[in-house]
Amino acid sequence: MSSDKQSQPERHRDLLWFLLIWVVASAVLTPLYIIFVPLPANGNSNDATGQHLDNGVLDAVAIPAVLLVVCFLAYAMVRFRQTGPEIEEGPRVYGHRGLQNVWIVVTSVLVTGLFAFGTWRILAPGAAGSGQGANPLSPASTKGGVSPLPVQVIGQQWQFTYRYPTYGGLETPRLVLPYGRVIEFHVTSLDVIHSFWAYELGVKADANPGVDNVAYVTPTRPGGFDVRCAELCGIWHGYMFARGRVVTRPAFERWIAQQKRFFEPVTHYLPPYSDSYLPPPLRRGG
Amino acid sequence: MNATEPSLLRRLVGFNLATGIVLAVVGYILGRWLGDQIHGASLDYMSESGEDDVSLALGYFVGLIGFLVGLGFANYPASRLIGRPPSLPRPDAQGIGRYFRLTPDHKVVGMQYFTGIGVFFFVAGLTAMLIRTELLQPGQNIWPPDKYLTLVGTHGTLMMGMMTSSVLGTFGNFIAPLMIGARRSAFPRLESLSFWLLMAAGVILLTNLAFGGFQTGWTGYAPLSEEGVSGIDGYLFFFATVGLSMTLLGFNLVVTIVTMRAPELRWGRLPIFVWGIFTTSATMVLAAPVLTVAMLLVLLDRTAQTTFFYPAAGGSAYLFQNLFWFFGHPEVYLLMLPGAGILLQLLPVFSRKPLWGYRLAVAGMLGISLVSFMVWQHHLFVSGLAADLRPFYILSTELISIPTGFIFICALATIWRGRLRLEVPMLFCLAWIFNFMVGGITGIYNSDAPSDTTAHGSFFVMAHFHYTIMGGLVFTFFAAIYYWLPKMTGLTLNKTLGKVHFWLMFIAFNSTFFPLLIVGFLGMPRRIVTYPERWEFLNAWSSVSSFVLGFSMLVFLANLVYSMFIARIPAPANPWHSTSAEWQTSSPPPLHNFDNDPTIGDPHDYGRAPEPHTPGLQTAAEGG
Incomplete structure (x- = not known):
């Protein structure tokens, strides 16, 4: 001292x-x-x-x-700066238990x-919108007994497509969701790892080949949202984006009916709805 | 023609870099030919695609062997095998030639690392400039997507693979043995091997450009990496070789520090920088082999048709992610720990105070290297793998901020009430404290699984790890360069240019990466070649700043060239008035490091004559 x-x-x-x-x-x-x-x-x-x-x-x-x-x-x-030419020494303090x-x-x-x-x-419940794998620990709470709407998200190079198993296994390249209802995304991939990111909805879940990755969300107001791939998946990764829409329930039912009519000629060629699809290994995809 | 009396001819055409390159080319051609023979027999699809991974992988492998044989790494085992006295490289060889061959001198290896890694650092930095040029405006501007992704991957892979060894290879090899009073390192040939493996790996990586590039990023997730074009073989071979190089580098340093300390240098008095090198090396030896194995498994999938990572054939894409991040997360602490060692070694010198809380700092480093093995699945929070374990990984990841906090309090309390001399190395150290604080805090957003839902895979994460790696490693790497290069070369670096370099780099660095944190929160994923116009302002700002950041590196280069080749002002014996052992010998040190046995005192012994005991204040014996 x-x-x-x-x-x-x-x-x-x-x-x-x-x-x-x-x-x-x-x-x-x-x-x-x-x-x-x-x-x-x-x-x-x-x-x-x-x-x-x-x-x-x-x-x-x-x-x-x-x-x-x-x-x-x-x-x-x-x-505490010193600038002089002479070196000035500081106090010899080795530590302080209390601090x-x-x-x-x-x-x-x-x-x-x-x-x-x-x-x-x-x-x-819902685990903040992140992918929880096939057996979710925290499923979304479904108040009022309305069952969640399952929507399958299928990643492939370089687009997401969506299947609605409760509407005849319809597959469409557009994502439209009703608001106020729990959505149960089942995210999977046909080739490499993608990541389904619905930015405005706060949902992100990796799309792994052969894996069913479940994520929950309840949209609370109508509007558009960005869907982007958040995992590098090949050369067109940067172009793997689309807009999705959240609409009212009647509008959603109308949209589903219209999509069903539109895709009717091809829907029956699709493989039956499944948790995941495992095509043979693709050796050179780009 | 034996080793003790080399002829002039032997000196010119002996085992050196030139021979190594010639044998590498010969080996590559031989390997390609061998591969072509195999390919003709079994793998039909390859002839259709015109890409032959078997041939290329064998080309790299035999070429690498040829390179090492040419450098003379086979001489010792070969002599032993045929029962002749081993032809050891002559340790007293001086002159420029010793930098281009196998050398047993740890100081030469240190300078080799400095130069070699420096070259690749500038190549990787250049790719960063090209990436930011593409992102200057929305839309696809100067690169098609495959070239853009190759640049992104090359930047990340080179930086991660090379810069991990930057501090360890340069200052761990050169300075740490001096600090512990050793006259050589424990395994001089392994030490040299680790360097030449790294250089060979760097060249192999760059050859990917001749084979279609690689579009997988530095993470190279399977199965994408199994489908891609042949350039990916270069990436895989790079990381496999780098993993081997890192293992050998760490192994040599661990054994050197454990076994070759001066007799009076107990663990409790080891300089904190050596503790940083020790903890990093030990972690590296445990983590890096996993990287090599993961890469070789992908290479087997691509060539020998195994199916480790093909889900359709019973493999698992998660397996690769697990293996990769089991290496990959300790890896980021391998980048941070040597920086912390440099920081805590240098702060006492420029604050003219002893290191505050030596034991706490050591505990912090040990704690970080231990816990770093338990956090890797926080990279997989949204992957759907073992989601039930997320609370554990939140906990382990956030726990690591406690030992990191030890390092912070030691750094801050060392500065407090010191007599700060804001020399160039000190400025870089102070910048570490700020940058790593931002890097560490943004890491909390990623470790917290709910907020990671948005942060994961976005520009936020990218900016976060640039704050930790560039802000945490590269800044202290420069601090160490300005601090120790006078010791290594005997020449002084220009102070004014150094300060210009620092301020340009510090401001441009923050101006480059802070906007990218925000743009990530706004929804921009990593590695995209184009983006919507609403993110243009922040991206353009970041790009322009990154050009200034690149320019600051040119200022450093100019300083280096000017000070080392033009001005050549001899460095004073102890320019920073340091008390640690490396300054007790001449600059540069003689061949066997010390003419007289060094006296190893307290390496952090600064400040005025000891004060009388004050309650609450630890004494030297307690604190260090």
């Missing part, structure tokens, strides 16, 4: 100033960041809304954490909290 130029109160003043700057910066910048920096789309489905909340919570933890480092570095670079323990406890609590939150969200 005797050789240290900073006295005890001075040392505490540094710490207090830094903490003050950090608290003020966090209080001001965190809401601004959450408001102005876009998060994934919100409001089109239960999954999208849920993920918006998840991302918001993470933002609220992440921004102050980043600001802690930014404020610290800025403060230290200004306050070390506080840090370990705080990070552990934060991590445990985030784990608990994430687990609660992923185990909630």
Whole structure:
């Protein structure tokens, strides 16, 4: 202590100033960041809304954490910088038990909290729209006894097609969904790994050959949504996108009837509806 | 013609790079011919497609063997086999020639790694520029999709394969033995082999352009990689060879650090950089063989018609993903740990304070390398594989932020109340703290399965790992270059150009990748050649920034050329006033490293004379 130029109160003043700057910066910048920096789309489905909340919570933890480092570095670079030609030595401090323990406890609590939150969200009915494999641990809740509408998503190079098993195994290249009803996607692939990503609905599920990957969503308002392939699947991967539509139930029934009429001549050539389809190995697909 | 008295002829045409290249070409032709004989007998479909993977794979394999024989790697085992005294390479060979052959000198291997990886780093950086040029505007601009994906794959594969060895190969090989007071490394021939394997692998990867490129990205998921054109064989052979190279590199360093420390250098006093190298190497030895195996299995599927990854024939596409990420996730910590080692080694030097919480930092590194083996399925959250295990992988992934937090608190507390000298290496270290903070925090969005539903496979994830790898590894790699190159070459790097390089790189880096985090949240998937107009502003911003980032690398190159070849200002004996052992010898160090036995003290011993004991403050004995 005797050789240290900073006295005890001075040392505490540094710490207090830094903490003050950090608290003020966090209080001001965190809401601004959450408001102005876009998060994934919100409001089109239960999954999208849920993920918006998840991302918001993470933002609220992440921004102050980043600001802690930014404020610290800025403060230290200004306050503790030495520029003279003579090397000036700093205080010989090897550690501090108290600070070390506080840090370990705080990070552990934060991590445990985030784990608990994430687990609660992923185990909630519907599992936040992510693909759950053939035997879903968390099926969507079906209030009011309305059964989910199964829709099979078939990835192939380089398009998704859709089968509606409850409507005679109809297969169509267009995706139209009714809103307010639980949709049960069964995602599979005919060739390589694709990933079915309905962005505005907050659904993503890999399409694996020979695998039935189930994902749930309940669209909550009519409108369009983007369908993209989110796993590199060959040269035309970048063009594997389409628009889907969420419509009212009567409109959906009308659309299904029209599609059935349109595809009637070919539908009976299709293989019977199945969880997955395994064509023989394709040796050179591109 | 024995090894002790080489003739002039032997010096010119002996076992060196030129012979290696000649034998590589001969071996390649031989392998292609062999493959053609096999192909004629059984594989009809190949003659229809005009692509012969058997022949190409054998060409690569025999060519690689020829290359290594030409470099002299067969001499020692061959001499042993026929019962003659082994012809060891002469360790006292000086001059430029020693950089082009098998060498037992760890310092030469370090410089070889620095130069060789540097060349491939610039090639891979150039491909990044070409990718960003394509994405400057929506629509398909300068590349057709297959060429674009080849660029994306080449960039990712080269960076991942090469840069993993950047710090370990250059500074692990060169500096770590000096720091522990060793006079050589444990397995000099394996050390040299790891370097030449890596260079051969890099060339093999680039040959994919002659065979239709590869459109699988650096992850090369089966079954896509089994259907693709012959260029994929180059990718597979690259990673298989790199996996072998990484295993040997790590193995040599682990054994060197365990067995060859100076007598007084206990584990509790090991410099933190050596701890970083040690934990990285140990992790590498365990992880990299899995990569080699995964790649060879795909190669077998493509050539010998096995069906490891064909679902229709009883294989599984998940198997490849599991094998790949079982390597792939420890891999990203292999990129981060050496950076943390450099950071914690350099911060005390430029803060003029001892390393704060030495034991905590070591615990952090050990914790990261242990937990890194338990997190790999967070890459498969939406894949449908073992969805019930998602809570476990959320937990293990987020647990890893606790040991990472150890490194952060040690770094921050070392700076606090120090006497900071903002030299160029220090600036790069401070940048690490910021960049890796952003990289780590964005990792939370990916580790949290619900939010990963959107983040997975999008530009968000891409920007996230560029923050961790470029922000976390490349920045500290440059810090180490500015810090240790004067030791390695005896020449000073220009400070002004260094600062210009730093500020350009730091600003352009953040300006390139931050918009890409947002564009990922807006719904842009990775590896697409074209995108809707509504994402144009952010992409254009990122592209222009990336050109500045590329330019900052040219500033570094200019600095390197100017300082090493034009100005040639000799470096002071200890330019940074460091206390660690590598600065106790001359720059560059003599052949056997130390003229006198070095005194190994506390490697992080900075600051004023010890203070009287204060309650709550650890003493040197407790803290380190």
